[in-house]
Amino acid sequence: MTKAPETNPAGNFSQTVAEEVQYLIRRLVKPGNDLTKEVIGEISSTNPSILLGAAKIGQLLLFLKDTLKPKQYEQALANSLGWISGIANQLLKLAPILGSFTTKQLEQISSHLSPSALYKLATGRTPLEVIKSVLEKACNCQVSQKDxxxxxxxxxxxxxxxxxxxxxxxxxxREYQPPRLSEKVGLVVEQLREQNGKPRRFVIEEAVLLFAEKSQQALLTVA
Structure with a gap:
């Protein structure tokens, strides 16, 4: 994650969300504090239905995922997101992109693209490059499904x-998938399979290896 300068993000709108969250995490580090619990508390009190909230939660989830063991992380999800913990994967997918925008940019994006549409993009197979391009466009104008x-x-x-x-x-x-065979060859394969009680794959493999052996012998004879 991006390392933030030691400034107050509340007064610096040029900082990205990732930088602001890093600053927040450093502020939460205090003697006697359980940092994980503090981060979980921040997630619980943040609204994921707002784009800025989704961006913030995504960064905090990245922090938890990087610092906790898998089972601890799953428990942290349950404690912080509760019944909506299923959106964690979407938030993590969007985190690197949303984290690269500033608070002001996300406010502009929110007016041109609904969070529900963004979650839908993250749930599907839309490439991250496309999602980022859509968000960049949404900084300046309305984005439609056609866009x-x-x-x-x-x-x-x-x-x-x-x-x-x-x-x-x-x-x-890896396995080799042969092309489709003609009806004539297919009938031969079926006959050999029935006669020898071997699977089709065995029959075809044996035929190919036998052909290769004969071809090699022919080459040696010519040489």
């Missing part, structure tokens, strides 16, 4: 196209 779709299409179009591959990754290894 979001347009940004998503632009992002996908700019990404390098993946070449189709016959390989399928399984566990620590």
């Amino acid at each position: 979001i779709q347009t940004q998503t299409k632009k992002y996908k179009a700019s990404q390098p196209k993946k070449e189709p591959t016959p390989w399928r990754y399984v566990g620590n290894g």
